[in-house]
Amino acid sequence: MSSSEGGKAAFPISLEFFPPKTEEGAAKLRKARRALYALKPEFCSVTYGAGGSTQQGTFDTVAEILEEGVPAASHLSCVGATRERVREELHMLKSIGVKRLVALRGDLPSGYGMGGEFQYASELVEFIRAETGDDFRIEVACYPEMHPQARSPQSDLQALAAKVRAGANSAITQYFFNPDAYFRFVDDARKAGIDVPIVPGIMPIANSTQLLRFSDSCGADIPRWIRLRLQAFGDDTASIRAFGLDVVTQLCERLRAGGAQCFHFYTMNQAKPIVEICRRIVLPG
């Protein structure tokens, strides 16, 4: 059975966008969103540049999504931020009808000192709960292949546990291409008493240079067999896309078969790969 009937994905999904930098980018994103809304996402989230660099673009995009009648989540990162700034942003987001946040530490661009009044995302979650009670549903990030700065997988799991204790409702994973890393991580989390949903973050493969560069810095492993094939395709984007659709569709199928209930897609502001993956996924049974 194919998963997509009448365009809608046959399992819950959420979609992540980044705020466009130009009017042309904003127009392209509107078009992509229109195509993706056919999948009936539970919510669409918009990333937030650490240090507040894309702050207005994030909030403008979130407001547009809400105006389009779709639940929107704003990412909010705390590195380099003051409590006063976060307080103002929370009240503004509440006033425009946002009910869901993705609460993060963030990574400051090189050249910025750490500064700020928050060290870890758990402190941000605690602050949001103290300021706004249960007004927001809070998602946090987690890392099946370990956050690159964590001391150990165990201490990274404890960092997730701290975010959940502080009031997070759900976690979204960094992307990965090895489903066993996800299954092991979920098992370990359950043993550690973390009982919130752990939603796999899914990255489509469309541009190999970008993916390889980004994965090195964010701690997502590109398995050798995928890396070598992508390198061998060179500039042949059609082959990269065809290969990427196969790999990511199979990943989603294995995750579903292993018990994953929903997916969070890193859209990279592109509709086609996600629509095609959701169309292709064959559900177990």
Ligand code: FAD
């Ligand atoms: P934290 O949970 O604070 O963890 C950061 C590091 O500190 C980890 O190594 C953790 O193990 C360690 N740690 C945490 N608590 C403790 C403690 N008490 N003692 C010792 N060590 C501790 N970045 C952006 O800038 N904008 C975005 O919009 C954005 N969206 C994202 C969405 C998702 C779904 C994901 C997975 C990541 C996103 N990121 C975003 C990237 C994220 O900001 C980085 O991965 C960042 O380096 C860590 O953020 P965090 O919220 O996981 O931090």
